[in-house]
Amino acid sequence: MLSAHQRRASSNSPTSAATTLHAAREFPLDQSGVPRLPHPKLQFGPWWIASETALSSLAYAMARAVGKTIEIVEAPQLFEPQSWHHHWTDDNAVVLSLARQGDGYLLRFPDLADFLLQPHASRISIIQRNASTDDATLEHLLIDQVLPRYLAHEGMLSLHASTLVIGGKCVLILGKSGAGKSTLSGFLAVRGHTLRSDDCTLVELDGSLALATPTYPSLRLLPDSIEALYPAGTDMRPMAHYSSKQRVVPQAVDTGLPTLPIDGFLVLDNAAPANAAPLTPMTAAESCLALIRHSFQLDPGDKRRMATHLHMCSEVARMLPACRLAYPRRYDAMTDVASLIEAHVSAMPIATAAHAPTPASGS
Structure with a gap:
């Protein structure tokens, strides 16, 4: 593990030419000369994201990065839980509901989309999507709500x-x-x-x-x-x-x-x-x-x-x-x-x- 001093130094230093050339033998370079993975994985904090839906706000995972992978898939299905375990509200209106489902969790954003989170399988499934929920809205829900909660469940603050x-x-x-x-x-x-x-x-x-x-x-x-x-x-x-x-x-x-x-x-x-x-x-x-x-x-x-x-x-x-x-x-x-x-x-x-x-x- 890098020391705190090394973290600060590495964050302010460009990748050396030797490192870039070595990485280039295995991975293609992007326009700025950074080696990229040969598959379309994205990065959210220390984790890699393999997503079937576009998440254009996230950077491609760098070849030198190390992270676990969360798979995001579209798997439409009708699902209604027997009970809800928690609701988040804003101005007395429910904006998010949680139901436990076996080893996973159902997150419902009313009138927007439902997501099934299965941390044991490192998977997030988009199981319902309202007709008015466009790609930008779906990305917003994933990167600003679902993924932060998923990683909190994985032990991060x-x-x-x-x-x-x-x-x-x-x-x-x-x-x-x-x-x-x-x-x-x-x-x-x-x-x-x-x-x-x-x-x-x-x-x-x-x-x-x-x-x-x-x-x-x-x-x-x-x-x-x-x-x-x-x-x-x-x-x-x-x-x-x-x-x-x-x-x-x-x-x-x-x-x-x-x-x-x-x-x-x-x-x-x-x-x-x-x-x-x-x-x-x-x-x-x-x-x-x-x-x-x-x-x-x-x-x-x-x-x-x-x-x-x-x-x-x-x-x-x-x-x-x-x-x-x-x-x-x-x-x-x-x-x-x-x-x-x-x-x-x-x-x-x-x-x-x-x-x-x-x-x-x-x-």
Whole structure:
């Protein structure tokens, strides 16, 4: 396993010519000279995806990557469970339902699509699809809902969080849907910081470090945010048929998907009073609750996995500095907010500093 220092160095270094030439003997190269697998596998965090349906937001899996494979297939069938085990709601309307089915799980997005998840077989089946659910909507459901929950079930801390590299430090921005997380992340990317993931970040523990692996870097933005961030225009495509949001890939992105040590995180607070401090340090308990609140889960009734999830949130909260960011969600305040974040991150210690080896005496 790479050390934290090696992870940071490798994420900022291009593949050497020798490595590329060696890989080219076995794998074809893409337009940028990166070796690609000879089969159409995609990458979502550390996992490979073999999908029968188009997932154009995901990068092709790199030959040098190592990962397990999740198969996504279209297997239409009529299925109605005897009972539902959990419902997620928004404004008192059910937006997602879960039913346990043998060794698998049925996820139903009402009036959109049904998915059968079979982790024991590393398979996700699309079993029902509403006539109005186009390919963009199906992709949105898979990469923004189904896959994050699947990987949470597999033991990863799957956070509803953006990942950026700001001044060489890896920072997560957490926020509920509609909090303005994507717009803020896009604005920071416009200022030259590297966006590594917008909607989902996968976190693992490695000793005294919390490591983040991004999933995909495109932003999901409303038209007014796109106009504010990209007044000269930008490439975009629809996110889903029921939303006016568009997918945008900013220029300052990193699609290499290396895992990096996390240096800290921010939690957006849209409800802070006008006289509140713009940045408020959070206690470990507050941080833990924020991580729980902003994480994906597949089966909240699985006590063993929920205990593991709680432990991971507690450990990450203990390891990392966190602040609550009073975020007014006004475009005229974006520059001040970004400057505040940059100054805060600049003053943060690097996560690996405390773990660097002590020089030998006399060296």
